[in-house]
Amino acid sequence: MTEKPGVVVTGASGRMGQMLVREVQKSDRLKLVGAVERSGNDWVGRDLGLCMGGTETGITVTDDALEAFARAQAVIDFTSPAATVGFAELAAQARAVHVIGTTGLSDDDLRKIHVAARHAVIVRAGNMSLGVNLLTRITRQVAAALDADWDIEIIESHHNQKVDAPSGTALMLGEAAAEGRGVALSEVSDRGRDGITGKRERGHIGFHAIRGGDVVGEHEVIFATAGERIVLKHLASDRTLFARGALKAALWGQDKAPGEYDMLDVLGLGD
Ligand SMILES: NC(=O)C1=CN([C@@H]2O[C@H](COP(=O)(O)OP(=O)(O)OC[C@H]3O[C@@H](n4cnc5c(N)ncnc54)[C@H](OP(=O)(O)O)[C@@H]3O)[C@@H](O)[C@H]2O)C=CC1
Ligand SMILES: O=C(O)C1=N[C@H](C(=O)O)C[C@H](O)C1
Numbered sequence: 568m569t570e571k572p573g574v575v576v577t578g579a580s581g582r583m584g585q586m587l588v589r590e591v592q593k594s595d596r597l598k599l600v601g602a603v604e605r606s607g608n609d610w611v612g613r614d615l616g617l618c619m620g621g622t623e624t625g626i627t628v629t630d631d632a633l634e635a636f637a638r639a640q641a642v643i644d645f646t647s648p649a650a651t652v653g654f655a656e657l658a659a660q661a662r663a664v665h666v667i668g669t670t671g672l673s674d675d676d677l678r679k680i681h682v683a684a685r686h687a688v689i690v691r692a693g694n695m696s697l698g699v700n701l702l703t704r705i706t707r708q709v710a711a712a713l714d715a716d717w718d719i720e721i722i723e724s725h726h727n728q729k730v731d732a733p734s735g736t737a738l739m740l741g742e743a744a745a746e747g748r749g750v751a752l753s754e755v756s757d758r759g760r761d762g763i764t765g766k767r768e769r770g771h772i773g774f775h776a777i778r779g780g781d782v783v784g785e786h787e788v789i790f791a792t793a794g795e796r797i798v799l800k801h802l803a804s805d806r807t808l809f810a811r812g813a814l815k816a817a818l819w820g821q822d823k824a825p826g827e828y829d830m831l832d833v834l835g836l837g838d
Pocket of ligand 2: 733
């Protein structure tokens with residue numbers, strides 16, 4: 568039997584990090600070989616299993632990402648934009664598949680990730696669930712079928728610890744709607760209106776963010792015209808669906824050529 572690909576989880580103490588550690592430990596196709604945290608994080612230097620309130624795993628949480636990545640075939644990374652840009656370079660050096668779930672990446676961050684993908688497989692998506700990725704396809708199709716008399720608004724709701732807005736998912740849905748319309752999202756995006764904004768501009772795509780409590784992630788795409796509305800909605804109630812998508816991407820990427828991929832590629836929903 569061939570060896571299972573080894574996985575390092577970055578940001579292991581985070582909401583998604585802990586979820587990912589558990590899912591990799593449960594997997595019969597991947598093996599957890601490392602856990603990385605930020606220098607200064609309480610977990611660094613301690614046994615991962617004990618940090619998570621369980622039994623010893625023999626994996627010591629480290630802040631030496633390159634050393635950990637060198638022992639892995641995949642890095643699963645749901646951290647922060649600054650951390651992810653650094654990890655992209657290190658994962659490429661280690662020739663490990665880099666699965667990026669981090670959102671809030673700037674255009675400059677994306678350029679750096681693009682450079683790293685010359686040497687390694689990078690799978691990046693603002694949402695790793697099947698439902699959301701399918702919804703991007705449906706959104707593109709509906710937007711293509713309707714003209715600009717239909718106003719498009721995207722509403723997202725998340726827990727009160729989320730630090731970026733609009734969410735990565737909302738931006739994926741916005742990109743899909745813009746693509747369906749044949750326009751560039753950057754040209755038509757209206758974010759969080761406030762004050763005397765003037766009337767809504769025809770053809771624009773609006774984004775609105777709600778933050779509260781422990782909402783895992785909810786997204787609505789509204790197509791509104793005179794007398795009627797179409798509402799497409801996705802509700803996530805459990806973070807394991809994001810983690811499972813990330814594991815699927817880590818496995819899928821093992822035999823791919825260096826380059827940038829997304830979950831549509833992994834799920835076989837691409838063009
Ligand atoms: N694509 C998808 O399907 C999904 C994406 N996300 C995205 O994933 C990201 C993380 O979300 P969430 O888990 O809720 O956030 P958390 O804040 O709970 O976790 C982030 C973790 O990353 C750690 N971290 C930050 N900088 C570094 C670094 N330089 N090296 C190592 N670790 C670092 C943090 O450590 P510390 O606390 O010490 O700073 C923390 O443990 C967000 O961008 C979120 O939007 C979330 C869910 C699904
Ligand atoms: O921060 C989160 O929690 C989530 N982030 C992703 C996003 O920005 O869309 C995915 C999911 O909605 C949860």
